[in-house]
Amino acid sequence: MCLGIPGKIVAMHETQGLPMGVVDFGGVRREVCLAYVAPEVAIGDYAIVHVGFAISKVDEAEAQRTFAALRELSQLDELEWMKELAP
Secondary structure, rough: OOOOOEEEEEEEEEEEEEEEEEEEOOOOOEEEOOOOHHOOOOOOOOEEEEEEEEEEOOHHHHHHHHHHHHOOOOHHHHHHHHHHHHO
């Protein structure tokens, strides 16, 4: 099963003509492509990210509900080991 994980956009920039950003997933930050959502997001907004692409904007309340559901399902374990690899 593939999941989209909500994350908070903490930086936005352009790389080789593509809108990109840094997204925080509960302490783990990753660069993601914002091409699909660029016109509708800003720093501080939340987006659903799937395999490195932000695919939709989501409000903070929905992001928190999603994190809570994933915690209950123990699906956030992947983020824990990613923290160890994050610079």
